[in-house]
Amino acid sequence: MKYERTTIPPEEIARQLSICHKIFDRVTADGARPLAMVDTYGCQQNEADSEKLRGYLAEMGYGMTQDEFQADVIVVNTCAVREHAEMRVLGNVGALNHTKKAKPDQIIAVCGCMVQQEHMTEKIRRSYPIVDLVFGPHELWRFPELFKRVLDRHKRVFATEQNPGVVAEGIPRRRDGSVKAWLSIMYGCNNFCTYCVVPYVRGRERSRLPEEVVAEARELVASGYKDITLLGQNVNSYGRDLGLDVDFADLIRMINDIPGDFLIRFMTSHPKDATEKLFRTMAECKKCAHHIHLPVQAGSNRILKAMNRSYTREKYLGEIASARRWMPDLVLTTDIIVGFPGETDEDFAETLSLCEEVRYDAMFTFIYSRRVGTPAASMPDPYTREDKQKHFDALTELANRISAEKHRAYIGTKQRVLVDGETGRDEYNLSARTNGGRLVHLKGDPSLVGQFITVEIIDGNTWALYGKEAENHG
Ligand code: SAH
Ligand code: SF4
Secondary structure (H helix, E strand, C coil): CCCCCEECCHHHHHHHHHHHHHHHHHHCHHHCCCEEEEEECCCHHHHHHHHHHHHHHHHCCCEECCCCCCCCEEEEEECCCCHHHHHHHHHHHHHHHHHHHHCCCCEEEEEEHHHHCHHHHHHHHHHCCCCCEEECHHHHHHHHHHHHHHHHHCCCEEECCCCCCEECCCCCCCCCCCCEEEEECEECCCCCCCCCCHHHHHCCCEECCHHHHHHHHHHHHHCCCCEEEEECCCHHHCCCCCCCCCCHHHHHHHHHCCCCCCEEEEECCCHHHCCHHHHHHHHHCCCECCEEECCCECCCHHHHHHCCCCCCHHHHHHHHHHHHHHCCCCEEEEEEEECCCCCCHHHHHHHHHHHHHHCCCEEEEEECCCCCCCHHHHCCCCCCHHHHHHHHHHHHHHHHHHHHHHHHCCCCCEEEEEEEEECCCCCCCEEEEECCCCEEEECCCHHHCCCEEEEEEEEECCCCEEEEECCCCC
8 A cells, every 4th residue: 555644844834723723812812711612523533523523622721511602612423324414413513503593703613524425515605604614534633723714713624635645743732631542553545445535535545654653652651541541444444554563562562552441442453464462462462452433334245345345244253253363352342234235134134143253342333325436335225224224123122132141141240340420420420340341330539530440230221230349459
């Protein structure tokens, strides 16, 4: 694969920061305390991007709010993976008519994957005049400059040029929590699964340099984060574009070597590149969680081929067996698409049988959504929505049953969990995660948030485990 990336020079980020500070002087003049709201749709990568948007906004002097009527600036960070997410974005952006009427100086920005598609940018240009600023994922690093243009000229700004992809270091961040953190290790995707819009809107794979990733992990550990999730569309191909001798397994080992008590998680792994070396590394690195999210998408080889997934059912099942040999306690989760064009009852039966065989701890199931410009969009799709819904319901039932069975098997066991937040409920006021990432509800002192403790599991259903604190903290 050709090495394509634009690295934004540090001077450029410094220039963006100096623009932030000019904006700060302006919007906080006469003691004003302006507010901004960032609304995020879609995947964890978008959550991580929104932390950068908040970082820039904080540098500009904005406090954060969740109330769109209070906000002086609203940034909607969008997703394009399925039509449903786009419809929600358009509905919610349309509803901002009310807030802008009440607050005519309000600035509304729409960014992210959805607006990296030309037909969507055009739709916003024509039908959503309340939107002042539109920018794609490749322009996020220069949000301050684009924002200032809106402030200066009171004209709409659109920045959604096609771009194979940028890498920008040094953008300030305002992270959401204090226990769990996202750490992007790479951007973009080269795989072009035939149903998927991601490679078109996020550009080609670009890995961050290992020293940048490790430095950020070190900072996170030093600031007290206990759960670090390494993010990429296909983390297993980390490093290939860099021409260095560091692959994803090596990167895990480098982060595992950072002193401190914390967990390393990652997502998403593509089965075509999952290696024995990765499984061995996960087993050997004490801080690496024993969880793999390994999206299979379908159980039929015919459909996997039509999806351009580059593996067979047999290869996938072989990987699962190998991963479980290395980690008998491995938690496995997956994504599945139901109703890919031309998927028959027989094809779908193979998805069901694969899921029965693997017995996933949790499954994320989606009905196929046609995406403009992807190869699958022009494949014959003779099955009705009702046919697909029937399959979807059958798969959901299977997924729920297996999750419940697996969760029930935890009852009576002791688990080391990381307490990650308060639920606001009386009975089970704390939430926690097992090493494998399963949700545990428990009762305890709020001071436990951010600590690893040992709990005894007393109940479990499809969605969660329930536990009580065991005597010894571990
Ligand atoms: N890069 C990741 C996930 C990307 S999108 C991976 O390859 O695993 C997250 C999930 O959304 C995918 O795993 C897939 O199951 C689902 N998805 C992607 N495009 C879709 C589409 N057009 N219709 C329905 N589901 C889709
Ligand atoms: Fe989409 Fe496939 Fe890339 Fe995942 S690997 S982002 S499903 S193209």
